[in-house]
Amino acid sequence: MFSNTEEFKTGFSKKLAALTGTNIEDASYNDIYTTIGSMVREYISSNWMDTNHQYRKDNVKQVYYFSLEFLLGRLMGSNLLNMGIYDICEQGLKELGVSLEEMEEHEPDAGLGNGGLGRLAACFLDSLASLNLPGHGCGIRYKYGLFEQKIVSGYQVELPDHWLKEGNVWEIRRSDKAVEIHFGGHVTMEQVQGRLKFNHYAYETVVAVPYDMPIIGYENSTVNTLRLWSAESIVKDLDSHSISTHDQRKIIEYKRQTEAISEFLYPDDSHIEGRRLRLKQQYFLVSAGIQSVLRSYKKNYDSVFELPNRVCIHVNDTHPVLAIPELMRILLDEENLSWDEAWDITTKTISYTNHTTLSEALETWPVDLMKSLLPRVYMIIEEINRRFTQVVWEQYQGNWEMLRNLSIINDNTVRMANLAIVGSYSVNGVAQVHTDILKKREMKDFYQMFPTKFNNKTNGITHRRWLLRANPQLASLVTESIGEDWIAEPSQLIGIKQYLSDASFQQKVQDIKRSNKLILADIIKEQSGIIIDPNTVFDVHIKRLHAYKRQVLNILHIMDLYNRIKEDSTFETSPRTFIFGAKAAPSYYFAKKVIKLINTVANIVNNDSSIRGLIKVVFLENYRVSLAEKIIPASDVSEQISTASKEASGTGNMKFMMNGAVTLGTLDGANIEIAEEVGDDNIFIFGLTPNEVLNYYKYGGYSSWDMYNTFPRVRRVMEELISGEIVAQAGELRDIYNSLLSDNDEYFVLKDFTPYVDAQLKVSQAYKNQKKWTEMAIMNIAHSGKFSSDRTIAEYASEIWKIKPVIK
The missing domain is CATH 3.40.50.2000 (Glycogen Phosphorylase B;)
Structure with missing residues (x-):
């Protein structure tokens, strides 16, 4: 790209003029940011194409990491760092009278996640590329981030996070690779040449359009891809003269509902419409992603039976677990495989990371909602459950408790963690104690049935961002x-x-x-x-x-x-x-x-x-x-x-x-x-230790009122919550008081x-x-x-995904 500051300044000035029609004296921070981003993207474009070409040429196995969150943060600094040109850009801009650090402060955080789940996914993508491993991300291009938080009178107030307000210089829209997603409708069955054929009709169509972002490896030539999907309607323009007012309203409502799918991360699920939208988001992600993966796969391979040897689809927590029935749907209905053939391929292709022992985070969906929104997918889940529970019944000789614990559908509810375990070949926890709890307590019945599926992969972080980038003084001391x-x-x-x-x-x-x-x-x-x-x-x-x-x-x-x-x-x-x-x-x-x-x-x-x-x-x-x-x-x-x-x-x-x-x-x-x-x-x-906590949950014996009555300092701070000493309205914080005392302190704060x-x-x-x-x-x-996430990803690569570095 450029080897010294003079080359950078020359190239930058030319690009700035071409993009904005202005010079450095009149340029805004956004002009400068967009110009540098465009220069970087142009420079890495050949490596990006070469990386994908090499993967196809060598017929290597590739992993696709499906996650509802990718909490990337700001990308300019990390991309320049990984390319090895941060210092040149910083010095070149300084000589032009611009502070790179100040310019970076104007870059919005890519608002594609909420917390640790999304940040882990971002670290993993960085490590995959930096270790020359063939791995890509698959997520949703949320129009708005989680939300922008303001504190007003001590309370949180949520405002829209317009992270895309100025566009996103790192992404490329791939409208030619758009796919259709179908919701609702009805399914009929018929016999065709001795096979049962399923026909899905009267459905609502949503178009999923991919936006690709480069994931640049650290000082190597590997550039992997984060593909983010945006939901669009099939209706482009309205002709007010030829469409009735009633139809116009219906079309406008359809467009609004469609675009809502990729509008916000985690819509409010405290009501049925919010739940429905969340389920739509999850299916939208996996259907678009799997269609894309299979289309790419079929460019190189004639037989779908080779899929597990060339592709791994990894689901990050339960949000993308619909990947299992969706892959089955495509293999059954579009590739015309038998059930056993499709199931064999699916269960050798999909792997699953569990991130929680919290029951509220182990997703479940009402059968009625799943059946109405995803009728064919629900039929497949129902058949997976029927076949699986039959095996359980035979293996455990009529053990009703085991059957109830392991079933995917129970009490008119679809249990996504159970589906994930049954339909994947690997189930991993993310710390040793977490994995042990899964095996010995939370999922012990599954562990008894599938002991070889369970394994641990302790999480990691990318030291390039969190030390080299975030703390350059300390990084320099370490290097020195x-x-x-x-x-x-x-x-x-x-x-x-x-x-x-x-x-x-x-x-x-x-x-x-x-x-x-x-x-x-x-x-x-x-x-x-x-x-x-x-x-x-x-x-x-x-x-x-x-x-x-x-x-x-x-x-x-x-x-x-x-x-x-x-x-x-x-x-x-x-x-x-x-x-x-x-x-x-x-x-x-x-x-x-x-x-x-x-x-x-x-x-x-x-x-x-x-x-x-x-x-x-x-x-x-x-x-x-x-x-x-x-x-x-x-x-x-x-x-x-x-x-x-x-x-x-x-x-x-x-x-x-x-x-x-x-x-x-x-x-x-x-x-x-x-x-x-x-x-x-x-x-x-x-x-408390984990075992002590788990034993309290199992056997009882804890009373938060005992803590209140035994320890005067506990009693003092608890009384302050409701006495009016802290807030003028004595009842304003009573909910915290009640949670810790009346509701017996679920998380043992007072203990x-x-x-x-x-x-x-x-x-x-x-x-x-x-x-x-x-x-x-x-x-x-x-x-x-x-x-370091490099260690974590190396373990995933060798022990779960079976992928190897590709050195060009």
Whole structure:
């Protein structure tokens, strides 16, 4: 593309003039962003074509990663970094009077996800390309992101996230590869030449149009594809003279309903129309994706029987599990295979990742809804269930409980996790404890029946974005100290352990952390007006807001800490800045109340001069990937305090660890494996164990009122929720109070409250010894290489997908 800044400046000026008809002096940030993006896309286009050509030429097996979320964040910086030209672009723009960093701030986050599920998918795509592995993403091109969050009077308010307002320079519309999706209608059966033929008619047609985005490998020539589908109607224009008013209204309503499919991520499912739209989204994704995969496959292969040897379709959680009956539908109805032939191909082609033990997240769909919206697909699910339950009945000799647990359709409900297990060849959890819980408890009957299907693949994060990109000062120090091989082999981060007690190295780590804290302090001041002290402990809790993630435990501790500082002048604690970032689902009433509580406590604490600045509380609105990239490098303490057994893995814990924050957490998800890596002296673990939690659920024996009556400090903070001390309207936070006491505290917040407070005291004491604290930080960085998504993807590739690197 260009090897020095002069070549870049020349090419940039020409491209800017061609695209915008302006020069650098008059160009807007969007002009500059679009120009650089166009230059990058042009440059990688040959590699993109060559990559796909090589895959076809070599007849390699390819994986297609189906996910309802791909939380990509901003792409400019990571693309320039992966291409190896970031420094050239930065210097070239500087010489033209433009700051690349400021220009990047004007890039919207690609709003294609909600939380860890989507960010994991994005990290996986990065690792696939960087490891030269033939793997692509398949998702939905949401017109609007999840939502833009504003805090008004302490409450979350949702605004549309117009991430596509200025277009998307990274995407290419492929209208020639559009496919049709059919909803509703009726199915009839007839005998044709001795075969049963199914005819689907009177359906509603939606056109799925693909938009392709390049996924650029790190300093190699591999460019894979993220294909995102947009829903469009088959009606283009209305002729008002030839169409009646009634028909015009029907067409307008059809277009509106069609375009709604790819309008928002996770429509509100608190009502039937929202549920129907969610199911439409899921089928839209898998039908479009599988049609596309098969069309590409058939360009190279005549026989569909070769499909499992050339293609793997991986479903990320239960959202894309309709891929199983949809692949069956195409093989049966369009390829004219027998049931056994189609089932053999399907169950050798599809693999499944489970991301949760939460029953609410193990999707189910009412039979009536499935049958009316997807009549042929439902018939296939019904037949899968009939055949499978017959096998169960024969194998387990009439065991009704086993039959009930394993059936795909039960109580007039389709259970998607059961369908996923039955119809796939691999089922993996995402942390060792999560996989063990699936095998021994949540899915033990399936594990008994299919022991070889189950395996573990502990999650990972791409160190290129979360260290090399997000924390360039720390990355440079690592490279300066142990060389640059760690970028290709992140396990080599362990090499910095040799500097564990090196005073000079420790000082550099401390200086980098302080520099990052100053950057974050400026962001906080600009966004909220709150001035924070970079010498305080930055204690950070950023993640999707959910009751099991227990942001409420954190804020109850802050209330308790505030009380102690107010009432005991001799009480000592390391000055602390508590930083929260989280979005609550629009219909998640409890989570929104927690946001109100956090902001209310923040307002009280931050305006009380009597506490001598010992604590401050900040809620950063509109939490997103680009904000996380600023928060995580500045963090001292990583709050990973979910109820043990509930967080399948977590990936935020890995990002913090890689940036030198110390984990304060429960024995949940990947926290356990982090603790095994760094040792008990370099992590703060507290609270119930997974087995203790699961036994409480199974056998009972827990009373939150016992906690209330036994521990005065628990009682004090609980009473503050309803007494009017925090909010003027005494009942405004009663729902939180009721959840923890009247509803018996489903996630054991009060049970873990005292151990959490004790652990926080240990954090405060440890931070006073900066030498020891810095050693803990270095230990975390050194051991974080294990949690690179390169390691995770290498395991998926060799053990599940059976794909190999393709080197051109």
